[in-house]
Every structure is written in structure tokens, then in C-alpha cells.
Amino acid sequence: MRPGNPEALQQPYDPARVESRWYTFWEEQGVFQPRPGPGKQPFVIAIPPPNVTGSLTMGHLLGESIRDLIVRWQRMDGRETLYIPGMDHAGIATQNVVEKKLKSENTSRHDLGRDEFVRQVWEWKEQYGGLIFRQERRLGTTPDWTRERFTLDPGYSNAVLTVFRRLYDKGLVYRGRYIVNWCPRCHTALSDEEVDHVETEGSLWYIRYPIAGTEKSVTVATTRPETMLGDTAVAVNPKDTRYKKFVGKNAVLPLLRREIPIVADTMVDPKFGTGAVKVTPAHDPNDFQTGKRHNLPELVVMDEHAVMNENAGDFRGLDRFEARKRIVAALQDAGYLEKVEPHKNSVGHCSRCNTVIEPYLSWQWFVKMAPLAAPALEAAKKGRIKFYPTRWKKVYINWLENIRDWCISRQLWWGHRIPVWYRGEEMVVSVEPPPGDGWKQDEDVLDTWFSSWLWPFATLGWPEQTPDLERYYPNSLMVTGSDIIFFWVARMVMAGYEFMGETPFPHVYFTSIVRDAKGRKMSKSLGNSPDPLAMIDKYGADAVRFTMIHLTPPGQDLLFDEKRLETGKFFANKIWNAARLVQMRLGDEDLGSIRESQLTLTLADHWILSRFAHAVKDVTRNLKTYRFHEAAGQIYHFAWNDYCDWYLEMAKPRWTEEADPDDRRTARWVSWRVLDGILRLLHPFMPYVTEEIWQALPHDGESLATASWPRAKKAWFDADVERDIAFLQELVVSVRNMRVEAGLAPGRKVPVVVRGTPEQLDLVEKLAPQLLPLAKIEELIVARDGARPAVAASSVVQGAEVFLPLEGLIDLGEERERLARDAVKLLDDLEGVKKKLRNQDFLAKARPDVVEKEKLRLAQLEETLDKLKRAQESLRVTQR
RNA sequence: GGGCGAUUAGCUCAGCUGGUAGAGCACUUGCUCGACAAGCAAGGGGUCACUGGUUCAAGUCCAGUAUCGCCCACCA
Numbered sequence A: 001m002r003p004g005n006p007e008a009l010q011q012p013y014d015p016a017r018v019e020s021r022w023y024t025f026w027e028e029q030g031v032f033q034p035r036p037g038p039g040k041q042p043f044v045i046a047i048p049p050p051n052v053t054g055s056l057t058m059g060h061l062l063g064e065s066i067r068d069l070i071v072r073w074q075r076m077d078g079r080e081t082l083y084i085p086g087m088d089h090a091g092i093a094t095q096n097v098v099e100k101k102l103k104s105e106n107t108s109r110h111d112l113g114r115d116e117f118v119r120q121v122w123e124w125k126e127q128y129g130g131l132i133f134r135q136e137r138r139l140g141t142t143p144d145w146t147r148e149r150f151t152l153d154p155g156y157s158n159a160v161l162t163v164f165r166r167l168y169d170k171g172l173v174y175r176g177r178y179i180v181n182w183c184p185r186c187h188t189a190l191s192d193e194e195v196d197h198v199e200t201e202g203s204l205w206y207i208r209y210p211i212a213g214t215e216k217s218v219t220v221a222t223t224r225p226e227t228m229l230g231d232t233a234v235a236v237n238p239k240d241t242r243y244k245k246f247v248g249k250n251a252v253l254p255l256l257r258r259e260i261p262i263v264a265d266t267m268v269d270p271k272f273g274t275g276a277v278k279v280t281p282a283h284d285p286n287d288f289q290t291g292k293r294h295n296l297p298e299l300v301v302m303d304e305h306a307v308m309n310e311n312a313g314d315f316r317g318l319d320r321f322e323a324r325k326r327i328v329a330a331l332q333d334a335g336y337l338e339k340v341e342p343h344k345n346s347v348g349h350c351s352r353c354n355t356v357i358e359p360y361l362s363w364q365w366f367v368k369m370a371p372l373a374a375p376a377l378e379a380a381k382k383g384r385i386k387f388y389p390t391r392w393k394k395v396y397i398n399w400l401e402n403i404r405d406w407c408i409s410r411q412l413w414w415g416h417r418i419p420v421w422y423r424g425e426e427m428v429v430s431v432e433p434p435p436g437d438g439w440k441q442d443e444d445v446l447d448t449w450f451s452s453w454l455w456p457f458a459t460l461g462w463p464e465q466t467p468d469l470e471r472y473y474p475n476s477l478m479v480t481g482s483d484i485i486f487f488w489v490a491r492m493v494m495a496g497y498e499f500m501g502e503t504p505f506p507h508v509y510f511t512s513i514v515r516d517a518k519g520r521k522m523s524k525s526l527g528n529s530p531d532p533l534a535m536i537d538k539y540g541a542d543a544v545r546f547t548m549i550h551l552t553p554p555g556q557d558l559l560f561d562e563k564r565l566e567t568g569k570f571f572a573n574k575i576w577n578a579a580r581l582v583q584m585r586l587g588d589e590d591l592g593s594i595r596e597s598q599l600t601l602t603l604a605d606h607w608i609l610s611r612f613a614h615a616v617k618d619v620t621r622n623l624k625t626y627r628f629h630e631a632a633g634q635i636y637h638f639a640w641n642d643y644c645d646w647y648l649e650m651a652k653p654r655w656t657e658e659a660d661p662d663d664r665r666t667a668r669w670v671s672w673r674v675l676d677g678i679l680r681l682l683h684p685f686m687p688y689v690t691e692e693i694w695q696a697l698p699h700d701g702e703s704l705a706t707a708s709w710p711r712a713k714k715a716w717f718d719a720d721v722e723r724d725i726a727f728l729q730e731l732v733v734s735v736r737n738m739r740v741e742a743g744l745a746p747g748r749k750v751p752v753v754v755r756g757t758p759e760q761l762d763l764v765e766k767l768a769p770q771l772l773p774l775a776k777i778e779e780l781i782v783a784r785d786g787a788r789p790a791v792a793a794s795s796v797v798q799g800a801e802v803f804l805p806l807e808g809l810i811d812l813g814e815e816r817e818r819l820a821r822d823a824v825k826l827l828d829d830l831e832g833v834k835k836k837l838r839n840q841d842f843l844a845k846a847r848p849d850v851v852e853k854e855k856l857r858l859a860q861l862e863e864t865l866d867k868l869k870r871a872q873e874s875l876r877v878t879q880r
Numbered sequence B: 001g002g003g004c005g006a007u008u009a010g011c012u013c014a015g016c017u018g019g020u021a022g023a024g025c026a027c028u029u030g031c032u033c034g035a036c037a038a039g040c041a042a043g044g045g046g047u048c049a050c051u052g053g054u055u056c057a058a059g060u061c062c063a064g065u066a067u068c069g070c071c072c073a074c075c076a
Helices: A017-021 A023-029 A056-075 A091-104 A114-126 A129-139 A152-169 A225-230 A285-295 A310-315 A320-333 A371-380 A392-401 A465-474 A481-500 A532-540 A539-552 A562-585 A604-622 A629-655 A660-680 A687-696 A719-741 A757-772 A812-838 A840-845 A848-879
Strands: A042-046 A080-084 A174-182 A188-190 A193-210 A219-220 A233-236 A250-252 A259-264 A277-279 A337-350 A360-368 A386-388 A420-423 A427-429 A478-481 A507-511 A752-754 A775-780 A792-795 A800-805
Touching: A017 A386, A017 A539, A017 A687, A023 A629, A042 A056, A042 A310, A042 A465, A042 A812, A056 A080, A056 A129, A056 A386, A056 A478, A056 A507, A056 A532, A080 A193, A114 A371, A129 A174, A129 A532, A129 A539, A129 A629, A152 A174, A152 A427, A174 A285, A174 A660, A188 A360, A193 A225, A193 A320, A193 A752, A219 A277, A219 A420, A219 A687, A225 A310, A225 A320, A233 A285, A233 A539, A259 A285, A277 A285, A360 A775, A371 A392, A371 A481, A386 A392, A420 A775, A507 A604, A507 A792, A532 A539, A532 A562, A539 A562, A539 A629, A539 A687, A562 A629, A562 A660, A604 A629, A604 A660, A604 A719, A604 A757, A629 A660, A629 A757, A660 A687, A719 A757, A719 A792, A719 A812, A752 A757, A757 A775, A792 A812, A800 A840, A812 A840, A812 A848
Parallel strands: A042 A080, A233 A259, A386 A507, A478 A507, A752 A775
Antiparallel strands: A174 A188, A174 A360, A193 A219, A193 A337, A233 A277, A250 A259, A420 A427, A752 A800, A792 A800
16 A cells, blocks of 8 residues: 555645646557557557547547546456547548648649659648647547557558458449549539538429420420430420420420430429439439430539530630529520429539539449348347447448448549559559559549548558457447448448458447537537637546546437536536545544454444445446446446535534544544545546546555545444434534524524334434434434423434424424425325325336335325424414 | 427426336525534425326326427439
């Protein structure tokens, strides 16, 4: 046992000072690295790699608090813990950041050329990247920084390219010319998941297309009139009698005067619009399919900037939205525009830059997803992977069952360049450049998620068969936000099965989404997220961690309000001061050498140990079941209410010079012992303040971070003692209440008379040493003779009567009112119980113990009411 | 169009297996008494959105309604 430091724990508690002290210490102690040991099972969790451009958000704060909570708890609980850190190169996001910088320097990536641009991004990464991890250390999290990974590092890149190659060899990666989601600003294709759909008030334009060689016409309805320039057909439903006569004829495209065929296709819904559809195979995914079925030309009318191209006639060179205006005007002028209706539809936006997505026909690389999805689906259905909260299972399954192929090529420069080489007609897929001259590598890079979906094993060295991979795969748990369930979680499971033959983690816990007080998701663009570092500065990392966890019920979004951080700050302060009190009273006793069996514990000691045992059990159970906010609440309640408010108050007199030395030792030992337990339970939530206090008290190891998680001793649970102390507490509260109601000065000592059963009176006598100071009682009269004071305030506690005999001091009117108030409430309760017990069905069908409880309650209520009435009676008599 | 979630004290929210409605903040009153005013003590405050059902018993289970929010969907 190491001695504490009596000089520590100075007032006032200063989080900044305490929190600057321990991080390096933990690092030096090797706390963050896995510590193998005999019989120790690994516990592995990986950070969801933040973008290299990222900075700490409130969302990270929550996720990191929870992950580190679990890791620290598991570490103390004897697991060989590994928390894997790392970053994502974040193709689009990072390229955007550096391009913006270039723009401010009046240059562009095209001016620099590809190699120079990539070099500059790396330079940027070295200089500014990873800010988030420098910030994160403030929070006190414990990833093994020696294992930090970056998705573009050589080893990791090798994994990514190997995966591409293997999937290609299996026929699961293919190249094709399809309509993809195109961001005209980022200038790249996107996956379906990278498109945000926004409900928009648009219009439905009705455009008349004349039938060639007749006076007749067919009217089509469209939300995107500018694409008409690329129309290569008009389609109607084959069953639609209105249009049967037109099928096989040609329509004349207004403005451009091209003739296009009218075709019949079942995809057309006769009930929508006019039942006739313009077909633009190069600019609409549906029309693309229709075009394939009818062998229609795919006429591209826009370039990669969404500017009308040479096929757009007079509209060439116009931006798509400007073109829309001009085309609509031209149609109107020429009499082709029949009408315009308001129309709601959902418009895709680039999730990176919010530009309206353009469906764009181009050559891209895709992953065939259905075969990969199958084992990932089965894993969820068979329970080999479990989700918390469970409802996400359905979302996950639904997505996998309707999965579509994944467009993985990006027209960017920052990322893993696609490992495909071309030479004339030849094409080679290879991680290394093929031998020989004249090979040109594919210009595109891979989707960032095509690297992060390998995270749980690529961070451990895959495709090499490393010891880490052997020992730490599968990971134990994934903790992340539900917003990336498709992007990341589902794909990691697919990759896990495909390349490791096993789920990457058996459990997934989804954290709350942090929203602002108005319920809006916190985001940079809205500017509604407080600065997390400012929060840490102001309240302390411990407070932020504790509060975020305490605030987050499983499965509910979290409406964050800065003021709530006070909860954690005040709590840390409370613990600090309780520790100060205990430390001041410890004396120089060698507490570590004392064994519990050598001490004579009082009722209060037994009580706090019993409460502590419950706390240990409950906190542990709630951690195991991912009910973190409950766990936090339980420690809070135990430490503050049970330990500080009651136990320490009861222990105070026992610490004084006048107290019995043996009892003083006992009080010292128990208060220290329970405080030590609180520190252990609380450490994963509030690592800094608990470490600081623990080091200041007698302790038995290098660091609290590697101390053992408390166990609830069976012998400590004691229901009888808990009942006894509950009685004392009620008694104390009732006396305090009467004092306040009687308007007594807080310091004024008063006599108290108690009447009750012999057992109750025995108990009161036993508890008297605690009772006296807690309620400022001068003299406690146990009325065994049954006498009751003539003029007194009174109340009933579990059937026992408590009197404050204060002749001349109490206001009889107020006292009568108080008694009447109590009586009203009692009568209410009594009525409810009586009603229940009159109910034959209740008596016959309810569980016997419930019935028994109600009967007991009835008896107690009646007794209490009876005594209240007698008290009222006596007051009336007294007044005369 | 489909799915999911929410509705409990003035505010923000807990309430896990149905059995006497809770917390924090805010509010009222009183306290600088040797750990803590970032505190202590005592209080006030709720027809648990609505309607129906199951049950001896419903905030809790089921169905429906309303309002708000989220996700998914090739909604010309």
C-alpha cells in the first residue's frame, strides 16, 4: 500500500490543473498498450476513423466518451484491451480543403498537375491533418497510439489494392458505362449513399410534342425540361388506349426538330402526368433502362460541369439551371408549353458540397454487392452480429436485402489509385505496375469507404498474417453513429466475411445523434455546434465525459444544451470535496493493513457497504447491457446521496478526538474503502479527477487506470440494515421537516420524543448517536411508558410517532394545517388501497406477495392516519 | 409510397421483466454549522398526447388517431 499525499486535493477544485497532469503519466505507464497476461482475454475496439481534415465535434465527444468508458472499464476488469486509433484520408473532403486553399493562392490542381497536387495534399496532411487526435487527448481517451493507422499508409494501401484485385478476380468488381450520381462541382461520381435527398417544391412542365406528319401531338410531363434536348424517344404504356395509335410513329422534338420514335413500355404509369414520358437515356437512370430495352441512342447533352454541350444547339454553353429557364421560355414562345403544375419531388444533393446531383452517363468501376451481402445478412438473422438498440437490425437487413451495386471509382486525385493498367486493348488488374513499357494506370481513385470497410482487419496488418491479426480479430465491439450504418457498418461486415470469413465484431452499439436544443443535427454549416474544446476548457474533460454519457439514453437522439455540462462539473467538485473531507480525517493510520474482520462495524458501516455492493452490481450490469446513462446515474446517486449526504454525515462524529479509538478506526477504514470503490467505479467516466484523488489517498498500485474493477462482496448485501437505516432517514427527515415548519433556527437543538413498537424503540436507541447530529436533536426520549407530550408538533414514520415538544414555540395553526395536509394525502392513498382490496378479482388473481403487500400497506396507512387524527385531536384540546 | 422513433413536472429528459410516477435544471423558503454556495436542508409542481383493447392491475403490453422528427424508395 502506498501512502497518500496529504498536501494534494487543495481547494478549490480546478479541473484544468488536475487534467493537465495525468495523460503523459498514463502514456508512460504503458496504460494504452495491450497488457497480455495469463488467462487474460483480449478486448478490442476500433475508433471509427475520423476524416484527416476533421476537428472534434460534439458527436465525437460522445462517441469517444463511450468507447473510452468501455475500454477503461474492460481494462480494469482484467481484459487485455486494445483501442485502435486511426484516420481516414477522406478523398473528397480532403481534396476539397486543399483545392480551396489553392484557389485562395490563385492556382488550381490542374495548374499543379497530379503528382505535385498529391504531394501538396500530403504536405497539408503532415501539417494540419490529425488535429482531431491532438484535441482528443484532452478528453483523456486511451487508444494505443503506437498502432495508429492511416488509410493511405503503404501497408493499408496494399490491403485496399489487394481487395480490389481479389474481388476483380472473383468477378465481383467490374467496369461499366452506366448512369451514376455525378457531382458537377466535386467533379466526380458518387455512390448512392453519398447522395442526400431533399424534398423540394418543383414544377411539372407539360410539353407538347407534335406527331410527325400529322396535326396531332402528344403531351409529356417532366420535372427536368432541360433534358429534353437529349430525348431520343417518347414512351407510353402499351395498354394505354389513348396512345396506342401513336406507337411506332415519330414525335418531333420541339426546338431541335429532331424526330424521335414513340415506343411502348410497361414502365410507364398511365396515371401519372399525361401517361406519356419523354425518354432521355443519357440523363435519367430510368430512361437509361428504357433506352437499353428499345435500343435508343444515348445522347449526352451536358458536360462534366453540367453545362450544356454541343448537342444542345442554341443552348450550348449554358449552365443546366440557366438552360432550364431559357428552354422553358423558348417552349412557351413557340407554343409547346401546355401548362406548369407545382410538384413536390426529392432532389439528390452531394453530401459533401450540397450541389444538386446530375445523373450522368460515364464509365465507372462497380462492386457487385449481392454475393457479399448474403453472409452479412445471415449473420444478422442468425444473431452472430447483434445491434444495440435492436431496432437497427431491421434497418440493416432491409438495406442488405435491397442492396445495389456500389460505384467505387472517383474522379479525384487524392486516394488509392485504381490498380488497373491499360495498353492499347490490353487491361491488367494488379497491385504492382505490370512489367514492360507503355502501361497507363487508370486515372481514377477508389471511394474512401472502399478503404474504410476493411478497418477491423486492415489496421491489424492484413493481408499479412500478423500476430495482431491472429490475436485481435474479430474485434469485440463497434461503437459508432447510426448515420453510417450503410456507409460503413454493413460494408465492414461484408468485408469481414469475405476476407476473414468471420464477422468483424459480434456487437454494434449505436450512439445517440447529438442535436442542438432545437433538435437540429449539429453541423459545421449550420454553425450550431458548440466548440468542444471550449466546453472542455470551461467545464473540464471529466465533466464533459460524464455529462455526455449521463445524457444519452440508448437509441434516443440527444438534445445538447451547454448548461447541462454543469451536472458533470458539479459532480466532480462534489467528489473532490468528499475526498478532501475523508483525507483530512484519515489520520496517519495504515489503512491498507487493516482487515474488515478486525473491525466492529456499526449499522451505518454495514449500510454503506450494502449500498456500495448494490452500486457495484448495478453499475456493472448496466455497463454490460450498454445502458451507460443508467450506470452513470447510479454512481452519481450512490456517491452523492448515499455516501456524501448520509454516510459521511453519520461518520463525522466518529472521527472526532472524543470518539472511541476503535470506532474511529472503523469509520476511517470504511469511509476510505468506499471512497476507493467509488473512484474505481467512476474512473472510466471521469478518469482525471478520480486518478488525482486516488493518488492522494492510500492506494495499492501505479495507476487507477490499471487498478482492478470492484466486486460486490456477497457478505455486504444486507437488506435488514438497509431497512433500518431507511427508517432512520425517514425519522430524520420528518424531524427536520417539523423544525422548518415550526420556524426553528437551524442551529437550535430540540428534544424529540418517539413512540412506537418495542422493536422500533430499540432501533431508535441503537441509532441515537447518528440521529442526534443529523436532526440537531438535543435529547432523544424513547417513550416506553407510552406518554406523549402535551403540546407538540408530530408526525408518523412507519407507524412510529415522532414529537417535537415545543410548548409556546410552535404555531398551532400552522401545525394543524400541516397535519391536515398529511391527512388528506393519506386518505387518498388509503382509498386506493381499500378499493384494490375490495376487488375480489384482485384478491383471487394477483400474485400472493402483491396482495400481501397491499394488506400490509393498508394496515400501515390506517395506523398512521389514526395517529395523525390523535395528534390533531390533542392540538384541539390543547388550544382550549 | 414504405419503415422507424418521439409525445411523462415550467424546461431537458429517465422510467430495463406491467404492481405506491422519478432526476437534473428552473421555482419557493431557510442556512457562510470546519469537505463542498459548483454547497446544505425543507418544499411546491404531473388527468404520463388522444381513443379503444388485453389484464385483478397499464406511463409500461396491443390496435387505432393526432402532432413532431428521422431513415429508406428509379416520385417522368
